[in-house]
Structures are given as C-alpha cells and as structure tokens.
Amino acid sequence: MATTYTLLSNVTVGSGGAANITFSSIPQTYTDLLIKLSIRQDKPDGYSDIYMKINSSSSNFTIRVLNAVGSSSSSYSSSVGIVGNALGTTSSGGTSSFSNTEIYIPNYTSSNYKSYSSDSVVERNITAWNPIDMIAGLWSNTSAITSLLFESPGYNIEQYSIACLYGISNA
Amino acid sequence: MTTPTKIVVDCSTGQETILPLTAEEIAQREADAAAFAEQRAAEEAAAEAKAALKASAKAKLIAGTPLTEEEADALVL
Numbered sequence: 001m002a003t004t005y006t007l008l009s010n011v012t013v014g015s016g017g018a019a020n021i022t023f024s025s026i027p028q029t030y031t032d033l034l035i036k037l038s039i040r041q042d043k044p045d046g047y048s049d050i051y052m053k054i055n056s057s058s059s060n061f062t063i064r065v066l067n068a069v070g071s072s073s074s075s076y077s078s079s080v081g082i083v084g085n086a087l088g089t090t091s092s093g094g095t096s097s098f099s100n101t102e103i104y105i106p107n108y109t110s111s112n113y114k115s116y117s118s119d120s121v122v123e124r125n126i127t128a129w130n131p132i133d134m135i136a137g138l139w140s141n142t143s144a145i146t147s148l149l150f151e152s153p154g155y156n157i158e159q160y161s162i163a164c165l166y167g168i169s170n171a
Numbered sequence: 172m173t174t175p176t177k178i179v180v181d182c183s184t185g186q187e188t189i190l191p192l193t194a195e196e197i198a199q200r201e202a203d204a205a206a207f208a209e210q211r212a213a214e215e216a217a218a219e220a221k222a223a224l225k226a227s228a229k230a231k232l233i234a235g236t237p238l239t240e241e242e243a244d245a246l247v248l
Contacts (some may be wrong), residue, residue, distance in 0.1 A: 009187075013176055013178065018178045022179045039215060079210065
C-alpha cells in the first residue's frame with residue numbers, strides 16, 4: 001500500500017502546444033508510478049485517444065477498455081497503449097474544459113511484465129456525451145520503465161494542459 | 172507551417188526542455204497516427220462484427236432456429 005507520494009515532475013504546456021510530453025530518466029528508487037493528466041488537444045471537435053509509449057516503445061501492449069458515452073457502454077481490446085481520452089477543441093461547451101486521466105503503474109522497476117490501470121473522463125460542461133474510460137493494460141516487456149511519453153497521435157496537446165508524475169513508495 | 176515541438180522532462184534533474192521535432196520524428200508521428208487509426212478501425216470493426224454475431228445468435232435462440240458455429244462461439248467464448 002502506498003504511503004508516500006513524491007512529485008517528480010509537473011509540466012504545463014505553454015503557448016503553441018506540444019506534440020507530446022516525455023518524462024525521461026525516471027528514478028528507479030520508488031515502488032510505483034502515478035501519472036495525472038489534464039489535457040486538451042487540437043482535434044476540431046469531439047475527443048480522441050491518449051496513448052502512452054514506454055521506453056519509447058509503442059509495441060507489446062495488451063489493453064482492455066470499458067467505455068461509457070452518454071447512456072451507452074461498450075468494451076473492447078486493443079494492442080496500442082491507450083490510457084484515456086483527450087478533449088478536442090470544440091465550440092459546444094468545452095472551450096475551458098480539460099479531460100482528466102489518472103494512470104497507475106505498480107512495480108515499474110521489476111523484471112516482470114508491467115501492468116497499469118487508468119481511468120479517464122472527458123468533461124465538456126454540457127449534458128451530452130461525456131465519455132468515461134476504465135482501462136487495464138499490460139506492457140509485455142521485462143525492462144524497467146525509465147521513460148514515459150504521452151501523445152494524441154495526429155493532434156497537438158494544447159496550452160495549459162498539465163502532466164504530473166509521482167513516485168510512490170510503500171514505506 | 173510551424174514545426175511541432177515536444178516537451179521533455181529529465182526527472183533526474185528536473186530540467187524541462189522544449190524541442191522542435193526533427194524531420195524523422197515528424198515522419199514517425201505521422202506514421203504512428205496512421206497506424207494507430209488503422210489499428211483502432213480494425214479493432215472497432217472486429218468488436219462490431221462480434222456484437223452483430225451475438226445479436227444474430229440471440230435472435231435465433233429466441234426463434235428456436237439453429238445457430239452457426241460462429242454464432243455459438245460468440246455466445247460461449
């Protein structure tokens with residue numbers, strides 16, 4: 001059980017946006033990692049997936065997603081590193097809203113495969129479809145995690161988006 | 172057109188760097204976007220096909236008509 005949270009980095013995207021955000025040289029001195037994302041991207045409307053690359057790799061991911069949008073729900077599997085959704089630029093209520101995502105990666109330094117869980121919500125400040133994702137992921141690689149990259153492929157992450165990385169110790 | 176940038180934080184030093192993407196990174200980004208879109212479209216199509224099979228199997232069960240092997244698999248696998 002986590003007992004201490006240490007903020008390792010807190011990034012706020014500046015004017016002009018960014019194609020991606022990378023945390024590199026992650027210290028190997030913690031037990032787990034926690035990432036919090038507050039993101040918008042420049043898709044003209046709606047929302048799109050946020051992806052994570054581990055150690056610059058987009059391979060060897062096995063993902064299960066539970067998704068709910070409005071009154072409907074679904075589930076699907078994927079082989080890309082989906083961690084949630086990012087709100088797109090929209091004129092219908094979302095101009096000052098950001099999606100919120102929290103990703104938990106236990107035992108990130110171990111020599112076993114790495115699992116992660118994620119929950120993500122796109123809050124548009126309107127009553128229509130505010131998607132929610134619950135994600136269970138596995139990265140089938142035995143390397144310790146030293147870097148994490150977040151992007152919404154094809155789109156830019158917009159100004160004022162935030163990414164925080166925490167190291168968590170169990171003692 | 173403005174060159175897209177990336178933000179890299181070195182967690183060992185706390186140093187944050189904003190760098191323009193290289194031509195290679197831009198090409199990789201475009202390839203990633205195309206590959207991810209293709210992958211997701213294939214996964215969504217597979218999910219829709221499975222849902223259609225389930226719906227067909229359910230309708231046949233209710234009507235008391237024989238299921239195909241694929242429809243039976245959709246219910247029990």
